[in-house]
Amino acid sequence: MTLRILMVDDDVVDRLAIRRAIDDSTLPVELTEATTADEALAAMAARPFDCLLFDHDLPGVSGLEFVRQLRADGNLTPIVFVTDEHNEDLLQEAVEAGVTDFFPKGDLSPRRLARRLRFAIRIGRAEAESARALVAATHATQRRDDVLAIVSHDLRGPLHAISLACEAMREESSGEALRYVGAIERASQRAERLISDLLEASIIENGALTLDRGSVDAASLVRQAAADHELLAKETGGQITLHLPTEATIVSADRHRVLQVLNNLIGNGLKHARGAPIELVVTRRDREAMIAVRDRGPGIAEAELPHVFDRYWHGRTKKAGAGLGLAIAKGIIEAHGSTVAVASRPGEGTEFSFTLPLVQRC
Numbered sequence: 001m002t003l004r005i006l007m008v009d010d011d012v013v014d015r016l017a018i019r020r021a022i023d024d025s026t027l028p029v030e031l032t033e034a035t036t037a038d039e040a041l042a043a044m045a046a047r048p049f050d051c052l053l054f055d056h057d058l059p060g061v062s063g064l065e066f067v068r069q070l071r072a073d074g075n076l077t078p079i080v081f082v083t084d085e086h087n088e089d090l091l092q093e094a095v096e097a098g099v100t101d102f103f104p105k106g107d108l109s110p111r112r113l114a115r116r117l118r119f120a121i122r123i124g125r126a127e128a129e130s131a132r133a134l135v136a137a138t139h140a141t142q143r144r145d146d147v148l149a150i151v152s153h154d155l156r157g158p159l160h161a162i163s164l165a166c167e168a169m170r171e172e173s174s175g176e177a178l179r180y181v182g183a184i185e186r187a188s189q190r191a192e193r194l195i196s197d198l199l200e201a202s203i204i205e206n207g208a209l210t211l212d213r214g215s216v217d218a219a220s221l222v223r224q225a226a227a228d229h230e231l232l233a234k235e236t237g238g239q240i241t242l243h244l245p246t247e248a249t250i251v252s253a254d255r256h257r258v259l260q261v262l263n264n265l266i267g268n269g270l271k272h273a274r275g276a277p278i279e280l281v282v283t284r285r286d287r288e289a290m291i292a293v294r295d296r297g298p299g300i301a302e303a304e305l306p307h308v309f310d311r312y313w314h315g316r317t318k319k320a321g322a323g324l325g326l327a328i329a330k331g332i333i334e335a336h337g338s339t340v341a342v343a344s345r346p347g348e349g350t351e352f353s354f355t356l357p358l359v360q361r362c
Contacts, residue, residue, distance in 0.1 A: 002028045003121065004047070008040045009033075009055040009082065017108055018053065018082070025110035027117060037061045044075070051121050052079045054099075056090065064097045071098035078120040155195060162188045197324040201311060204331030211254040211335055215359045218249040218289045222280045225262035229270065237275035240266070244282050249289045251356040253336060258356070261329040261340075265293040265352045268325070272297030272350070284358070288338070292353035300344040308342050329354075 005022070009015050015033055022029050032049070034040040037058050043049075056063040067079055081094045081102040091102055101120040103113065166185045173181050203209050226240045233240050262280075269278040276296040283290050300308065311327040333340040333354045344350035 002030050003050045003117070004030050004032070005051050005053060005117070006032045006034060006040060006043055006049045007053040008035070008037070008058065009053070010035045010059045011055065014055065014082070014105065017105075018113070021108055021110045021113045025114035027114045029117075035059070037066050040066075044077075049077055051117055052077055053103075053117075054079055054081055056081055056083050056094070064093060064099075067094070067097045067099055078123065078125075080116055080120045155191070159188050159192055159195075197328060200328050201324045201331070204328060204335070205311075209331060209335045211257060213252055213254050213336075215250050216253050216255050216258070218251050218253075218282050218291060218356065219244040221253075221255065221258055221262065222282055222291060225259055225266055226280055228259075228263065229266045232267065232270055236270050236273070238270050238273050239277040240270075241277050241279050242281075243279060245284060247284075249282055249284055250359040251289050252359050253356050254332075257332045257335075261332050261354065262291070262293070264325040264329050269293050269295035269297070269350075269352075274298075276349075287360070288355045288357050290353055290355050292351055294349060294351045296349040299346040299348055299350055300342070301346055305342060305344060309340070 007015060007018055009018070015035075019031060019033075022031060032043050034043055037060065040052075054063050054067065058066060063081065067081075070077070070079075078100040079098065081091075081099045083090065083102055083104050094102060100123055101116055103116050162184065166181050166188070169181050170178065200209075222242060222244065226242060229240060266278065266280070273295040274297060278296070279292075279294040281290075281292040281294065283292075309326050309330040311324060330340050333356075336356060338355045338357065340352070340354040342350065342352050
């Protein structure tokens with residue numbers, strides 16, 4: 001396969017030397033020559049090239065500036081920089097500008113030049129393929145988010161209508177009919193939660209989650225979350241116990257978002273505890289507070305632990321929902337600049353924990 005190479009150099013002697021080295025190499029090359037940046041641009045507009053050989057000092061423009069402009073315009077053609085000397089600062093700047101490889105003129109030989117060109121073309125093709133894959137993935141993600149936004153908007157209208165209809169039917173129903181109305185309401189609520197989870201997961205994935213941070217007492221967050229789940233605990237036959245520090249544990253956090261995380265973890269804990277108590281623990285360590293939710297349920301197999309926070313993951317157990325709750329919880333905590341973790345042993349229960357930064361008092 002013939003390689004199309006564009007050589008850009010205003011020095012006639014250097015061009016002659018490079019041309020001879022290419023002719024004496026084993027590379028099948030179709031060489032095009034240019035002496036200025038404008039000539040190079042005209043040549044590239046007329047046809048594609050497999051590789052560009054650039055002198056670092058073009059007339060009227062810096063070779064590095066020309067490379068930066070090419071990369072900014074989306075040109076991914078491999079570029080070999082031809083230099084007069086081995087200058088580490090220049091080479092580092094060249095790499096940062098987007099140069100694929102460099103070649104000191106003093107090392108010019110057919111064999112070395114051929115090796116450099118092959119290397120640059122191979123790397124360039126790999127980078128171009130990665131760039132195309134990234135663009136395709138970005139477009140696919142954008143299309144998915146666009147469809148999700150449209151579908152979510154269009155679904156909320158009918159769901160709201162169903163909710164209003166259920167309210168009207170509840171006033172006129174009794175007995176078996178009232179039970180069916182309740183089932184319809186619960187199904188509508190699950191669909192609404194699913195829509196919200198899908199949209200929130202998309203926002204987190206795109207790095208667009210916003211936080212309303214303030215100084216919050218971690219213990220008060222845990223007490224509120226426990227109170228919110230008191231009825232569910234009674235319904236499941238479980239019990240929530242608190243282990244809180246005696247001193248104030250003030251953290252920098254978005255109260256609403258952290259409660260959202262706790263609601264998910266406590267709800268999961270009550271489901272899996274099977275009537276056994278679950279513990280909510282707040283501890284201080286160094287410059288952060290750790291909040292843990294412990295249950296005495298069946299636990300999670302070791303092989304499944306790395307996937308617990310994956311989107312849409314359910315493990316071996318069947319459960320309702322899209323499998324987004326823990327992924328959203330992880331995204332919220334990481335948006336705080338903190339970490340979330342899970343520890344579990346089959347038959348011994350599970351502990352989910354996360355940290356939040358303590359507010360430093362002067």
